[in-house]
Amino acid sequence: MKLVVFGGGSSYTPELVDGLIRCYEELPVDELCLTDTNATRLEVLAGLTRRMLAKAGLPVRVTMTADRRRALEGADFVHSLIRVGGMDARINDERIPLKYGIVGQETTGPGGMMKALRTIPAMLALAGDMREVCPEAWLINYTNPSGIIAEALGRYGGIRFIGLCSGPKGWIERILQLLGADPARANVDWIGLNHLGFATRVYVDGQDRTAEAVEAAAKEWNIDPDWMRILGAIPSTYLANYYHRGLVVEKSREPGFRTRGEQVKEIEAELLRQYADPELVQKPELLRRRGGGGYAEVAVAAMLAIRHNKGERQIVQALNGGAVDGLPEDASVEISCVVDRTGAHPIRYGPLPLAIRGLIQAVKAYESLTVQAAVEGSRRLAMQALMAHPLIPSWEVAKPLLEELLAANRHWIPWAS
Numbered sequence: 001m002k003l004v005v006f007g008g009g010s011s012y013t014p015e016l017v018d019g020l021i022r023c024y025e026e027l028p029v030d031e032l033c034l035t036d037t038n039a040t041r042l043e044v045l046a047g048l049t050r051r052m053l054a055k056a057g058l059p060v061r062v063t064m065t066a067d068r069r070r071a072l073e074g075a076d077f078v079h080s081l082i083r084v085g086g087m088d089a090r091i092n093d094e095r096i097p098l099k100y101g102i103v104g105q106e107t108t109g110p111g112g113m114m115k116a117l118r119t120i121p122a123m124l125a126l127a128g129d130m131r132e133v134c135p136e137a138w139l140i141n142y143t144n145p146s147g148i149i150a151e152a153l154g155r156y157g158g159i160r161f162i163g164l165c166s167g168p169k170g171w172i173e174r175i176l177q178l179l180g181a182d183p184a185r186a187n188v189d190w191i192g193l194n195h196l197g198f199a200t201r202v203y204v205d206g207q208d209r210t211a212e213a214v215e216a217a218a219k220e221w222n223i224d225p226d227w228m229r230i231l232g233a234i235p236s237t238y239l240a241n242y243y244h245r246g247l248v249v250e251k252s253r254e255p256g257f258r259t260r261g262e263q264v265k266e267i268e269a270e271l272l273r274q275y276a277d278p279e280l281v282q283k284p285e286l287l288r289r290r291g292g293g294g295y296a297e298v299a300v301a302a303m304l305a306i307r308h309n310k311g312e313r314q315i316v317q318a319l320n321g322g323a324v325d326g327l328p329e330d331a332s333v334e335i336s337c338v339v340d341r342t343g344a345h346p347i348r349y350g351p352l353p354l355a356i357r358g359l360i361q362a363v364k365a366y367e368s369l370t371v372q373a374a375v376e377g378s379r380r381l382a383m384q385a386l387m388a389h390p391l392i393p394s395w396e397v398a399k400p401l402l403e404e405l406l407a408a409n410r411h412w413i414p415w416a417s
Contacts, residue, residue, distance in 0.1 A: 009036035048275045080142060089114075090115070103248050104259060106261065168190050313347070319333075
């Protein structure tokens, strides 16, 4: 079995390698091929990968190349960990909206749109190569914004893929922990969009304990506890960007404030220094601060479910296909699916709760317009997408904001000029 990492120079690569080592018996990889446009990072991560596998005593051949099509030859699984524009582009995504009093975040609002516009063409180009070189391979996508990427792949990619985010798994685990419930005896209904999802029902031993779960989570969530009680559901922590947008922007104006991208840029510089140490043979503790914890678990779980036809329930990004009322069939949703050798099959959810329906539908309109803007290279559609987003207050703000964002992305978005 051959596994390819598109963006193999990512700081997340050791997380995946660690997961592959732990699950090698069920997922015996023969070749792990890293491909990246950054030769320096590629060399460093290939070196650490070889040392980790050697320490584990596993006979996995590690190869690396800048030639993507060559990397894809014979691939069974392809993982995407790319960041078009690097961390500096992310920092622009976060900083520029703040100038207009709007949340700056890499997957939410105007910043998320810019990341999508940069990334979708690269992902569809990868899909095009996969259709020609390894048409039976599965793309396991962790590249953000994961939900928007999933919709682009589902509508235009023509390949087999699974869209991942480790967030729902982590939030659900914490909810059950706070509730004192055994995960093996619990079921949690999760629905929404990537980074806009909700735990709407919590069952333990078949009993509805949603109210207790909300109360338990309200004690430590970053959402106001009174609102959580009124809502009757547990939102993803990213929902603070919507429910407390004023406070989020206000915090960004405090002296010494640094965006997450600025923090991560510093962490990654130190991680790469550690990765280059020839004595390092395992993922370092600092990787926890980088974020993305749980990536290996959800990625390996998806591959195992496909390879061994498990028919296992997992929360992934998939095309709706009629599972959720009020959303288009070809729109991506974050939903429980049965994952087997033929892919992810959304479990019927039905109508969205009215209290969250409008927000999800509005953000979905923005996401779908963003996909079309990227595919068609259209400033007009990009403006429609921005104006559709609930965080954008007016045309008077949207017009100069989009102009500044596109100007900062001229290098990666050809039609931005």
